[in-house]
Amino acid sequence: MSDHHAHATPEDDYTHTPAGAAYEHTDADTGAIGKALFWLLMLAVGSGVLMFGFFKVLQYQNKDVTAPNYPLASAQGKRLPPEPRLQTSPTKDIVVMRAEEYALLSSYGWVDKAAGTVRLPIEEGMRLAIERSLRARPDVPTPNTISLEDAGAMPSDASAGRHVERRRQ
Numbered sequence: 001m002s003d004h005h006a007h008a009t010p011e012d013d014y015t016h017t018p019a020g021a022a023y024e025h026t027d028a029d030t031g032a033i034g035k036a037l038f039w040l041l042m043l044a045v046g047s048g049v050l051m052f053g054f055f056k057v058l059q060y061q062n063k064d065v066t067a068p069n070y071p072l073a074s075a076q077g078k079r080l081p082p083e084p085r086l087q088t089s090p091t092k093d094i095v096v097m098r099a100e101e102y103a104l105l106s107s108y109g110w111v112d113k114a115a116g117t118v119r120l121p122i123e124e125g126m127r128l129a130i131e132r133s134l135r136a137r138p139d140v141p142t143p144n145t146i147s148l149e150d151a152g153a154m155p156s157d158a159s160a161g162r163h164v165e166r167r168r169q
Helices: 010-014 030-065 071-075 090-105 122-131
Strands: 109-112 117-119 153-155 164-166
Touching: none
Parallel strands: none
Antiparallel strands: 109 117, 153 164
C-alpha cells in the first residue's frame, strides 16, 4: 500500500525541512565563482595601471619631440594660417552679409555709369514694370519652325514640343 498523508493544501509539503536534508551539492561552486571574480578584478586593475604607465611613457617621450621656439619666428609676432580660414563668428558674419545685401537691394546707385545702368529698389522696379506693362517676350518663331498644318511637321526635340519642324522621312 502507498503511504498517503492527509494534507490540507499542496504547500504543506514545503512547510518544514525533512531530517537529513541539506543544500544541493550539484549547485554552482561558490569558491570557483569567488576566484573568477577576484582574478577579473585583478585583470581590470592591472590593465588600468599598465595603461597609466604607458600614457606616462608616451607623455615623457613627447616632451623631447616638441619643436623649439625659434627667435626669428617669435619676433614676427602672431602668424595667421593660410587661406581659406575658418569663420570665428559665423552668426555675426551672416547678419552683416544680409544687412549689406539688404542695403544694396533697397537703395539707388550706379551699376555702370558709362553704360547708364542703374540699381533701384526691388519694390520700385516692380512698380515701374507694371506701369510700363513689361511682359514676357512674345513667342517669335525661328526660321526652322513651321506651322502644325504642314505635312510632316513634328515637335522639335530642342524646344520640348513648343515648336514644330519638318523632318525628313
